[in-house]
Amino acid sequence: MNTKVAVVDDHQLVRTGLVQMVQSLPGWEVTIEAANGKDFIDQTNLLSPPDIVLLDIRMPIMDGYETALWIRSHLPETRVLVVSMVSREPAVIRMLRMGVYGFITKNSTQAELHQALSRIQQKQFHVNELVGNRIFHYFSENSTEQLPDEKNTITDREFIFLRKCCSELTYRQIAKEMYVSPRTIDTYRDHLFEKLQVRTRVGLVIYALRSGLIEVDDLV
Amino acid sequence: MNTKVAVVDDHQLVRTGLVQMVQSLPGWEVTIEAANGKDFIDQTNLLSPPDIVLLDIRMPIMDGYETALWIRSHLPETRVLVVSMVSREPAVIRMLRMGVYGFITKNSTQAELHQALSRIQQKQFHVNELVGNRIFHYFSENSTEQLPDEKNTITDREFIFLRKCCSELTYRQIAKEMYVSPRTIDTYRDHLFEKLQVRTRVGLVIYALRSGLIEVDDLV
DNA sequence: TAATAAAACAGTGAATACACCGATATTTAG
DNA sequence: CTAAATATCGGTGTATTCACTGTTTTATTA
Structure with missing residues (x-):
């Protein structure tokens, strides 16, 4: 077969x-x-x-x-x-x-x-x-430092949310796309703000790009 | 053949x-x-x-x-x-x-x-x-809609504003940095929305990055 | 110099984003 | 098996952003 x-x-x-x-x-x-x-x-x-x-x-x-x-x-x-x-x-x-x-x-x-x-x-x-x-x-190189986490790892759901933040979608629209309530999206956002030490959505976008989690070519 | x-x-x-x-x-x-x-x-x-x-x-x-x-x-x-x-x-x-x-x-x-x-x-x-x-x-000559190109250039002030948008500053803070009133910032924003065909601040960031007006390394 | 574009400014109202407070069920890890 | 992390959802309130409507002054340029 x-x-x-x-x-x-x-x-x-x-x-x-x-x-x-x-x-x-x-x-x-x-x-x-x-x-x-x-x-x-x-x-x-x-x-x-x-x-x-x-x-x-x-x-x-x-x-x-x-x-x-x-x-x-x-x-x-x-x-x-x-x-x-x-x-x-x-x-x-x-x-x-x-x-x-x-x-x-x-x-x-x-x-x-x-x-x-x-x-x-x-x-x-x-x-x-x-x-x-x-x-x-x-x-090998930066296993000691540089990695901003160990403790502050981005979870899978947060990661998907992070990617969707790099668009013109509102949080409400993202909630719909991820099949969760807008409240849940608020939580994702708040957790990421805390973990990544940013305060705004643009901050999230910047982090995603600088860290390489998102490429410029990925942007719509 | x-x-x-x-x-x-x-x-x-x-x-x-x-x-x-x-x-x-x-x-x-x-x-x-x-x-x-x-x-x-x-x-x-x-x-x-x-x-x-x-x-x-x-x-x-x-x-x-x-x-x-x-x-x-x-x-x-x-x-x-x-x-x-x-x-x-x-x-x-x-x-x-x-x-x-x-x-x-x-x-x-x-x-x-x-x-x-x-x-x-x-x-x-x-x-x-x-x-x-x-x-x-x-x-077509009698067009009202325009593409983000030479025909519809970004002005100097708008350009400076656009760069500052790629940060965690609020519009009010940007206004202060540019020594203009928040209303003026609103105008810059609205004009860029129109010219670049976007609807949100993240849209501005995306445009700036994709067009090469801002490099990822420039991001704070 | 007249026409045009840029730069500055303003009000109102609605939508969205952000900041706190909280909760429960499930999964994962020590 | 307990403890921690994850994923989910809720309320309240403020701040910010965005969309619509305008005006005035200052450059530019045709």
Whole structure:
């Protein structure tokens, strides 16, 4: 039986490329093709989910972070391979902490994709060389200082909220998008203000950008 | 004889997607596949150049702008169709001024790509609907709506204000720093909202960063 | 010099953001 | 198993932001 793969990316072209690459590998097949997380969820049969999800980070409606969290809690057997443009450390580390199995960039060759898929199938982690070196640096160089947390880690929900803050959405709209009450959003905000030592929403945006959790290109 | 197409994009995946789409259209074939402008030039035979070049903007070594200029001066019969990630880029106009024939985003469907290619083959211009509406007004003389471009310049005071917006200062504090009344600040803000087509202060910050008026490192 | 654009200023009211106070259920970690 | 952290929700009140309406003075430039 073939290994089932889902391809989730809002760019039709990239999707076509990925599907094409996967389909041409013997033993692999693409069962789901979705434009964003929401679309993926709608198409997913909980009883026979895909084995591996190729997931983009930047997507409208429901982005890669949210989708990864959903997969972790709803499809424990399904593993995620992130296919992204970005390779900045904090974003990658955040993703790995969310239970993602691998990370490759969009200029990977078919051979690299194949290798990544195979390794993840065997429950091994896989990161692109480009990405890998950066992470190595991150853990070796500034493991003593620089990391603003240990104690003040941003939680997953707060992180998703933080990303949505970097837009023109009001808090009320963010609440709707995250399916929680505006009060909960207030709490996320207050906690982040405290943790990140800022006082305004612009402060949050600045922190997100300076820390690399958000890239300028991510901004709408 | 088939219409010859070159695909120039640094992302292998996108390239694969584009090639796949073009090859599946009867009457069209891909003769060149390149990772950047330099690579494209090296592969191009000046005596039998491609009819249409699918060109990405952001590429290492030699980007879309340079490549478009080179094509215009060396391959007068070859027409360029830009395939870019972002539609909002003010670069679109610059590109069209450089003699580019069309513009589509990377989330276009195969049908849209086909349509664009066909129109350009007949020497008609083609822009994505998403992009198109914004540009249309720009080129029509009796337009009221304006794009954040040369035509609608940010004044000196507004610019200083814009930079100060990228901080945790309240408008009142900014007013104090700029030695004007808070009302005046309101006017600066309202004018920028109008000119830059945003609705919130975070929108201003995003514009400043994306346009390069402010660098991430400048942020306090 | 007349027309135009920029810079400064102002009122009102509604929407949003922020600052305190609090709570409970669940998950995670020591 | 307890303690801490997380995720969720609530009330009250103030501060700030934003949207709409204007005027006046000062440069610029055609």
